Amino acid sequence: MPVITYREALRHAMAEELDRDPNVVIMGEEVAQFNGAYKITEGLLAKYGPKRIVDTPISEAGFIGMGLGASMLGMRPVMELMFFSFYSVAFDQIFNNAANVRYMSGGLINCPIVLRGPANGGTNVGATHSHTPESIAAYHPGIKVVVPSTPADAKGLLKSAIRDNDPVMFLENTLLYGESGEVPDGDVLIPLGLAKVMREGTDISIIGHGRAIQMALKSADLLKEKHNINAEVIDLRSIRPLDEETILASVRKTNRVLYVEESKPFCSVGAMVACLIQEKAFDYLDAPVMRVNSVDSPAIYSMPVEKLQLPTVERIYQSALNVLK
Amino acid sequence: MSKKSPSPKKADDAGYNARTAHINAKLGHDELIALYRDMVRIRRFEERCLRSYQAGKIGGFLHLYIGQESVAIGCVSVMGDDDHIITAYRDHGHGLAVGMGMNEMMAEMYGKYTGCSKGKGGSMHFFDPSRNFWGGHGIVGGQVPLGTGLAYALKYQGRKGACLTFMGDGAVNQGAVHESYNLAALMSLPVVFIVENNGYSMGTSQERSSAGPSLAQRAEGYGMNWDIIENGYDVLEVRDKVDRALKLARDKHLPSVLEIRTYRYRGHSVADPDTTYRHKDEIETYKATKDPLMFCQTALLAEKVLTDEIIAKIDESARAEAENSAQFAEASPFPTVDDLQKDVYWEADNPADRKSQGTLFFN
Missing domain, CATH: 3.40.50.920 (Rossmann fold)
Structure with missing residues (x-):
């Protein structure tokens, strides 16, 4: 089985889903031209072009809400938060809109969106950049929350998250990005909800x-x-x-x-x-x-x-x- | 109404006549009557809502649209097949305008299972995606990024359509609105931002809440088109200006901000006192001179499109429709406790297609 890093595993998951479904787009700050603040999306712009790999301004409430609106019309946006800590700037879009729109519409709408990015401390960047919001996220019915700790899980769970018809918060860890592990080649999914x-x-x-x-x-x-x-x-x-x-x-x-x-x-x-x-x-x-x-x-x-x-x-x-x- | 800063005049304002504008010149009698009728339906429906609210049948908030009917009807009447619409919590007019039924709307307000959201949304949260209506949103300005995203998807998917993204004058100072303006202009998205300026953000007048010469002019900071519809009570003027903005959005992916000057007759919501921030005279003067229904009625009577007989018939029919909706709502069942955990997760509602495992709900 190939040994790759957690970072590469995430990238492979996104690339495979981009290949599989034309409604998948990758959006976020520095994901395209800059090749990703943590290089998760490195090379994706060159391969998939600017329609699929989209740089956004530093504007989390705006672009996460925009991705959410796009998901209501059937797109599957994978939104990168450079630091997951910045989710708080988009709190209303995530927890009032993503979590509630299906409910408040009586089930007429669903939001197949993924919010992903590193949600961890330990990188010497202080309190504002070191939030671990998994319990805050999971508190909200309507939201799914995933926290992969190995490269194989990073890939298999991200692929499942992108195909999921509900909003998924996918919490990564910068200290794991460089860790290597065996990851099965190809279309291997790990279901959400399986320890x-x-x-x-x-x-x-x-x-x-x-x-x-x-x-x-x-x-x-x-x-x-x-x-x-x-x-x-x-x-x-x-x-x-x-x-x-x-x-x-x-x-x-x-x-x-x-x-x-x-x-x-x-x-x-x-x-x-x-x-x-x-x-x-x-x-x-x-x-x-x-x-x-x-x-x-x-x-x-x-x-x-x-x-x-x-x-x-x-x-x-x-x-x-x-x-x- | 509150004193507003003078709006900058645009070149095409001189000698402007909404009735002879391209989009309106071709309107037949039936279409003109339908515009009038649809405004009457909103008013009669909401008057019935108010009675139900006062009787304790409708709970929570009731944000009435009375006085603003020409805006929703004018805007929706120029939407094409793949144009979409999203608005804030004062959403009854938009719901009726897109063709939702009074029954499902009234039942929703009564909290009944036959409501458009099965009693889960209430007055502020009407949705009908089958009619391209994406809500009905309770947080001021929170729907504006969503509307921007609907426009993003339309462009991405190569569809010839635009999204009318409504907000009130109270929303224009929210960060999410400015972020949306920037994204729409930056990415050339087919969106028309409509600011329904009724002069008051809740109980705070425009001059006490928003800096700058006009709300629409803020679009200039983003290099966006903008316009002010001074006579928002004129459904034909609304149609013309919104149609032009929609064409720019659909054909050229150029977003716009349109500020439509209008007025609400009731409090911000029915529960709010309406005497601390404006005088009764102000309301009465507006009603007497700029009421959208009366303005339309007078014009169509003069054109001999409407007759007293048709007016009476429309009124009677709208009252009966509204009354029937209240009876329908009254007779409908409430949702049950078992419904609480439906419509939360798509996967839970579609168990045959569920891919995930494990517990989704914790009781």
Whole structure:
């Protein structure tokens, strides 16, 4: 199987969907002539031309709303946010229009639009550019939310997102763009709403999403190495829809849960998952569900402290030991 | 009405006569009568809505269009087959103008399942994509990027059509509107932005909310065409100027901003007091001199297109249609709790075609 980067996987997904469906367009700031602020769309303008690969001004409310309007007439715009953090400038278009138009029209309209871009901290750019809005996004019925953590998932999930008839927020991570992994060639789709067991185990379930999963896997290695603990690691991949079955099956097996994610703790995805687990698998729990999140403050600029604000392998490892006490 | 800055005169204003403009000169008696009738239908419908609101049958907000009827009717009457329309929350007139039925609209306001949005949208959120009507949007200015996007899709798909994107004078200071102007001009999109200027953004007059000599002239900053329809009460003048802008959009992908000066007789919404920001005299003077229905009626009587008998018949028929719609709404069922989670996700509504897995709703 070919080994490519997460960045290339995203690009391949878009190229294949551009080839497949003439209604797919890529739009956003610097996506065309500049070849992408993070080079995700590199080479696409040369291959597909300016009708399909469209530069927009810095005008998120305007161009995201425009893409949304175009999607109501059957186009499938894939909108790049240079930083997902800039979604807040287009909040009304996303959460009043994209999320609600189908409902308020009694089901007469649907909006097949994808909003994608990096939604992470850890790049030394300060609080305004380091938002992790997955729980805010998933809070809104009508919106789907995807957070891929591997190159294969990046490709397979983006292809599914582009074909989806509902609005999808597709949250990437700049720190993963250069990571490589095996990605199947060609038209291989991964359905939204299907979690992946990244590592099987029997002693504790480390569940999470996004780049924190990569750290969880390293923590699981340490737990095995130092304490002979077999941790199961589950990547949700999709937040809404949510694969409850895979979560609950793991809880029933290990009886202990640690949720890991890079977003802040209050009203996070982990809080929601913990709630579901106590509702639906309370009798299987041998310990409270614990969480590892970013430390609860705006994202700090200072580089060494920023690394500690985000979940670390060490923090996940220690938290897992606490759950197992 | 509130004092407005003088509008810049354009060259073609001298000796202008809307009745003899190309688009209007050829209108037959039936077409002229239909324009009048359609305005009457809006007014009678909304008067009936008001009674239902006062009776507690309609909840929430009720933003009445009374006084502005010539704008929606004039604009929609010059739309072609693949022209599209989107507006804000004062949307009853536009709904009737595109051909939606009074029944489905009244039922929507009653919150009934037979409503155009199954009771999920209410007065501010009417939609009928089958008639190229894309809402009905509640947030001031929020629909303007959507209209720009509809125009984008029309151009992208090689269709010969344009999007009439309506907003009120209160919307012109929203960022999303300016972003849309820029995108439309930058990308040469077939869109006509229509500013229905009724003089007040809720209870704040134009001079207390919007800088600059006119609202339409702001288009100059984006290199866009613009015009002011001073006599927005004249359905024929609206038709002529909007038709010209639509042609520019369809044929040359040139967007425009048209400011149509009009007036609303009721409060911003029915629940709002209407005495803090304008005098009753102002309303009465406008009604007496510039009422769109009376203006049209007088002109068509003079032309002997209308007769007292036809006028009475139209009025009676519109009242009966409106009354029937209230009875239809009253007799219709409410949606049920089971309907709450329908029409949220396309996939949930089309389970046979669902590709995703997992839980979509959390109860």
